[in-house]
Every structure is written in structure tokens, then in C-alpha cells.
Amino acid sequence: MAQLETFVKQFKGDVVLPTDPTYDQALDRWAKNAIRRAAVVAFVKDAEDVALAIKYAREVDLRIAIRGGGHSPAGNSSVEGGLVIDLSRYLKHARVDPEKKLIYVQGGAQWKAVDHAAIKHGLAGVGGTVNHTGVGGLSVGGGYGWQSGAHGLVIDNTVQLTIVTADGSILTANETENSDLFWGARGGGSNFGVVTEFVFKLHPQRAKVFAGPLLFTADKCEQVGAFLDAWWPRAKAEEGMVVVMMRGPEGKPVINAFVFYNGSEEDGRKAYKALFDIGPFIDRAGEMPYEEVNGVTNPLAEWGFNYYFKGALLSEKPSSDLNPKTYAHVLQLIDSSPSHTAAVILEYMPHGKINSIPADTAPYRRDLTGNALVLVQWKDNTPEANQTAKQVIYAIADVFPKGQPYGNYSPNGDAAPTSNAVVSDKTKELFREYYPRLQAIKKKYDPEMVFNQWHTIIPA
Template sequence: MSTFETFSSHFKGDIVTPKDPNYEQALDRWAHNARRNAAVVAFVKDAEDVSLAIKYAREAGLRIAIRGGGHSPQGSSSSEGGLVIDLSRYLKDVRVDPDKKLIYVQGGAVWKSVDVEAIKYGLAGVGGTVNHTGVGGLSVGGGYGWLSGAHGLVIDNTVQVTVVVADGNILTATETENPDLFWGVRGGGSNFGVVTEFVFKLHPQRAQVFAGAIAFTPDKCEQVGAFLDDWWPRAKAEEGLVVAMTRGPDGRPGIMAFVFYNGSEEDGRKAYKGLFDIGPVMDHCGNVPYEQVNGITNPLADWGRNYYFKGVLLSKKPSDDVNPKVFDEVIKAVSSSPDHMAATVLEYFPHNKINSLPADSAPYRRDLTGNTLIIVQWQDDTPEKSRKAKEIVYAVADVLPKGEGYGNYTPESDAPFTAGAVTAEKTRALFREHYPRLQGIKKKYDPDMVFNQWYTIIPA
């Protein structure tokens, strides 16, 4: 039987408990309201440390959470009274093999590190659109980014993972080695273990791209929707737009568009001529070093605030989402509280490449239209402010399409899991026809549901 003393004597990293002076710092998360008072935070140094932490937590009866970038607003990377396996302090190295066009990324790294290291070799990989997001959580949940139009999802560019599974074994998974685990991890989330290293494909990438933010006044809403209707069906692989309906810091409602074109400013302005011709009140677009692109939406996601969000699906016709009626309803909802900032963020990444893969290539839907994220942030959390944030999110969701959205945008997956709970139905809805196969993999690698913080799969 492993006691805390024997666990700590063999553990190479740092163990933090409530009696330590840096305990509060160890609980820090992107979303302040995602902090939970863990009994133990284990800052692991390697896969062997992860194995020790899993074994100790299981014997001690502690619920396990995995912390990579700490970007989950619903608390998936935190555990009240449990044990957090934290990869962010020591397992954050990134290494490029330029000859093979591969990048080796440890599970606690953030996307900025990936972008900065890869571009040194004229290469890039698909990564998140907020560059302080952790690599791990985004990757196992699917992974959309500005390069998805050209190269697909993060899971489509994953060639190998190192996973510490529920019994403490350290496994390498590829298409040929533990292929069932490799299939499950690429879209099945954190259901199967702790990924300590990812190996991703890289692609040739120009050093400068055309990108930035432009803003429109509310009276331009119909014209922006019409532009999207024209552009979206023929969007090219090198293009991408993120459109946000929101109130600015001054309280004024408006439409922000974050523009990406993997080419020159001249060609980018031609590609989006119809959008620029509408007459933005702000134009901050221009040539940008590639490694900065995944930071252009960071202002929507400052570290340390309180967050609540929910994902829904894009309508097939953009103007069904971006029109004066929906805009007015969105602004009405987000203006209902002076204490909250909110945005409805519509992600227009071309899906031809994503949806061209076989349906069974990974446990991820290949028929999605795209994603909308409804996000609310506030300071100084109270139960009343938290309830109001949820009210705002669901008021906006009521005027947008329904359907189980992108799993990484789920609002509430931290409720303690019980078989037959509502989360079981949400999990089935997310994975659809892949669910039975995932249940078999769960039974093999985690029959006791040790990993249960995100769309928990019930073993077959």
C-alpha cells in the first residue's frame, strides 16, 4: 500500500498541499472560477512521476484531474479535494525535427511555444486560436485553428502520443502500436489517460501572413452577413474568419472580425475585398509574423477572469446567425448586466479538408458545419454573478442553432460523474456512432473510470 510518505519519497517533481506557502499559486487557472481546492497538486517531471501519482491517488481514493494549460472554465483541470497531475511546470518542452517535419510537444506546453519553435524552421502545425491555451486539452478534444482549412484538425496531424493509463503503465500509441488507444485519444478527450508527449506533423509555412482585427458598427450587420453568405461556400484553404458580436470595452455594441489569409497583404485584401468594402470603423489588419497569429483573439480570453461558455453549431447559411434580428437579441442578452462582458464568436474555418477524412478515422464528427462559442467573463466572482453569466449564455444560445457543439466548448463537465446521469446522454450525443467503440477502449484502459473529468465514457 502506497502511503503519502512513500509516494513523495519516490516522486521527482514537486508536491504541493494546502499547508505549503505556494498552494494558492498552484491552483491558478485561466478561468478564476475553475479553481478547486485540491488535496494534492503533483507537478510531475516525467511519465514515471505521472504513473506514481495515478497509483497513489487510486489507493488514497482521490479523484484525479489533469492540468496542462489550465484553460478549462468548467474545472476539468481542477479537483476539489482530489489530486491534480500538473504538467505545466516541467513537461512543457517543444522540439522540432525539421527533416521529418515533426514536432515533439510535452503535455504541459502551450500553443505559443509550438508556434514560436516551429516557425524557426519555416514550419507550422495546426494549433489553437488563443496561444496561451494548453496543447493537451485542445488536442485530445479535436483542435481547430487557422491552418485547419489547409491541414485539418490537430488530431488529424497527430502521429504519436505517449499516454500513462489508469493502471500506471506508460504506453506509446501510433497507427501501428496500441492503435485502439491512438484512435481513442484523438477526439475522445482525457478518457484514457495522461498524455505526456504529442508528436505532430508540421507543414511548410511562410514567415508573414495577412491577419488582424476589423470592427463594424451595428448598422453594417446585414452587409456582413451577406458577405459571409457569398464568401463561406467558396472559402479557400488559406483563408479563415472569426466573427464576434459583442459590446466593446466602452459598452458600445458592434461586430469584430478577425481575419486570416495565409499569404501577402495584397492578396489578403483582395480575398476579403467585399468585407473591407463594407466600411469598417477600425482596421488593424496587415502583415503579421506567423507566430503572432494565434494571439490575435487573445483579447477575448484574458487570463485570470471568471468565465462561462457554451458551444453551439454554425448555421449552414451564415446570415441565419449574423443578421440584425439575431444581433439585437445577442446584444440585449449581453447588455443585461453591467458586470459582465460577453461575445458570441462564430468560427469560419473552411471544413473541406476536415470533413474529407473517413468518418471512422477518429472519434470525431466529420459532418459539422463549424462552431460558435458563446463566452461571458466577469470580475469578482459571486454566486449571483455566476448565475447571471449562465443566464446570458443560454439566452444567446436560444436564438442560435441547437445541437451538441464542439466538445472543447462544453459548459459543465465537472459535475461528479454517475452512470445514468445527464452527462451520459451528452456523451452519447457528442460521440454518436463512435460511442460503442470508445466504450470498448475505455473498458480496456480505464475500466474503473479513473479519468472522469470530461464527457466521461462508460466502459462497455
């Protein structure tokens, strides 16, 4: 108890315990089923607070979780009986240097803060596609967004990190300073410490873009797949699409094609003319302020439900994934549990820029065909409902090509709670030839595996 009192005295932020009236609020997460009953929640105010929290947790042998946006349904940002380092209350701001075209983003910020701060200066960065996603988790795991066709991944646009490591050191990591840590943290996830600040490149951005959803009836499935076959190999840097197989609000099967074009409505409608010619029964695409684009898909990922998701790989030919037979099978699996709402999200972000960057720039795969995400949502957080969600997810994901998909779409953390843990085969498959190099970095900065909530790397 004396150790806790000492920690609280030195700590500038807020320490919340199970006896506090705000405890349940402090545990809040995007996915209700990701909530864990932590022993301590430490709302940090700066990097020094992070170092104090790490020191205290290690002294009293509490496992650590890092909470940025709290958007992991796998529970990566929560920990049962442990200590949560929560950056979301105080470290959530973004500051732009318009001359250098850089944005300084605190580790607990959401992408909405980045989008809104940058566009005030006619600039934008690569971010996620749901604006209440946390910057931190997405950024250290890779990071795809609407700007990826033009500018690559989030990790390709990261120029500096401030990281608090397991021994409490507050380090600056960039190409010249602690460059090994900089390399490892851009794709290696939260394995090496707590990032309290990101510095990202920004790019000139027009104020309005053409974007929005087009809804097609199920009988248009084959035509939409044929359009994707023709468009996808030639997709331009300013384009991108997310295609969703789902049931609409009235229970009717629909194909929701969300289009993005970084230009005018006139040019956007020309670029997707063949898609519009198929005849959507709802067309809500139009010019909108750039900073609003990442909020349009938020209804697919509302805060406060139970969620489970799993990534999958896209086929090289889109119609292999989107065709009448596959669509009917997916709908059958979706309907197998009426208490659960499911959707299959196919992400078509042009990969030319991503794959043009040298493979060893960061520990991240440059040969992915593209990402699919199977998402299940439900209301009652019971063990039975959770198990059903997993069964539905795995059955749907099995429809897609085999292989290790995008790490940020992992259905579980592949966490390893002790130093005696055996590395997950999925983790080895995720990092492939980079795994031994990551092991060496882990040994240098976190030999006792203090950080072990996401695709845990075992020290060399």
C-alpha cells in the first residue's frame, strides 16, 4: 500500500482504483466485451507519468496494458487485475507545423483530431477510415487509409516517435537517433514501449473530396465484382473503395460500395462511371469536406456494442471474393445467428505506393493483396454470445484465401504474459524474415517482456 501511496503522490495525472466512483467509466472501451477489471487505471499527463506508472507496475508485479483509442475488440488496451496506462484523457491533442508540413500527435489522440487540425492548413496525413479509432494502435501496427494510394502507410509517413521504454527511459526515435527502436516500432506494434508522441508527414490537401456510399441490391453482385476486376488493377493514387457485404437496416441483403476520390465530384463520377452505370438504388456520394470523410463509415463501428473481428486476405481478382455464390454463402453464415449483426468489409486501397517502398524500411509486409475484415456486433455480453460471434467470424473468414492477414485485424492479441512464453506461430508468420531482428530489439529495450499485449515478440 505504501508503494501505491508513493506512486499517487509523484503522479501528476489521475489514478483510478476499483473503489472510486469513476472506475467503471475509466474502463470504457469501444467494444464492451473488451472491458477488463483493471486493478489500477493511470490517466497520464506526460511521458514522466508514463515512466512512473511503468515503474510502479513492475515493483508490484502488475501486468501493463496501454490505452490510446481503446478500439481493440481483442482487449489489447485492457488488462484483468493489472495496470492500464491510459493516454486518452490528457494526451489527445495534435499540433501542426505548416511550414515543415509536420503534425505532432499525442499518443492518446483519435484520428478525428489529426484530420481536423491538418486541414485547417490545407494539409492531410495518412490516417484510418473510422475517425474515432486511436492514432497509437493503428500507427504502430501499419496503418491503412484513404491517402494510402498516394502516400503509403501511416508507418511510411512517421518521422519521429517519443517512446517510454520498460526501464522508464524517455527516448526520441527517428532515422538517426535510436534508429533500431524507430525501425521496430513502425510495424512491430506496442512491443517496445509507450508512444507518447508521433510526428507524421503531412501533404497538401484540397478542402473537398468526392466520397460516399452507393448501395446495390444483391442481384447486382456479379456486376459490381466485374467492375472491381476492371478497376482494381488500374486504380489511381487518388482513388479507393471499401465494399461491404451486409444486410441493410430492413434486413435486405445489400452491397455497400463506399467510394473515395481525392478530387471534384465531376472527376469522381467519371472515374467510377462504370460503377454508377450498374445502378445503385441509393447514391449518397458527393463532395464533402475532407475532414468528414473518415466519419462517414463510423455507423459501421459505433461505440459501445460488443464486437469481434478477424482479418482476411483479399484474392488477387476481386470477383473471386465478390460473386453470387460467395455472397450467398456469406449471407447464410451471417444469418446463422439472428442475435448478431455481421458484415464483410473488402478494402480496395491502391497498393502501388505501399509496395514501391523498400521492403526492409520497416518490419511490415509489402506483398499483401489487400485486406478484408469480418466484423460481428451484438448486444448481450454473455459467454454464449461471445462464443457464437467467434464461430460466425471464423466460418466467414474461412471463405477467403489462407494466410496471415494484416496484424491490426487480429481477432486476439496473441499476447504472451510471461517471459517463458513460446512465440505464437501467427506472430512469426506476421513478421516473417524480420522476426529475428525484432527479437534483438526486444531484448535491448524490453528483455523482461513488460509489453506483451499484441503479437508478443519473444526476446532473442
